Amino acid sequence: NGKQFEWTFKYDPQANGGNGEVRVTLGDEETLLPMRPGAREGGAKFDRFGMLPYLQGGHHVEIFFDDLSYTVGK
Numbered sequence: 001n002g003k004q005f006e007w008t009f010k011y012d013p014q015a016n017g018g019n020g021e022v023r024v025t026l027g028d029e030e031t032l033l034p035m036r037p038g039a040r041e042g043g044a045k046f047d048r049f050g051m052l053p054y055l056q057g058g059h060h061v062e063i064f065f066d067d068l069s070y071t072v073g074k
Contacts, residue, residue, distance in 0.1 A: 013040075 005027040015021035020035040 006025075007027075008023070008025045010023045011020065012023065013020045016034040019037050020040065022033040022035070024031045024033065
């Protein structure tokens, strides 16, 4: 539809009784994804959100996404 949306992806390791929580917004919509107890026990740090490989260089990058869809399981 050609509309632009602001979005955020925030992780709070202290939320949800110390289990952690991810908060995602897209436009005016917000979703909270509480993590299950023990989700970090395997050593995962949840301190990155990746869509592109890490490259050094210091230049900004503009990226555009079109016709996005996503799924989520609860």
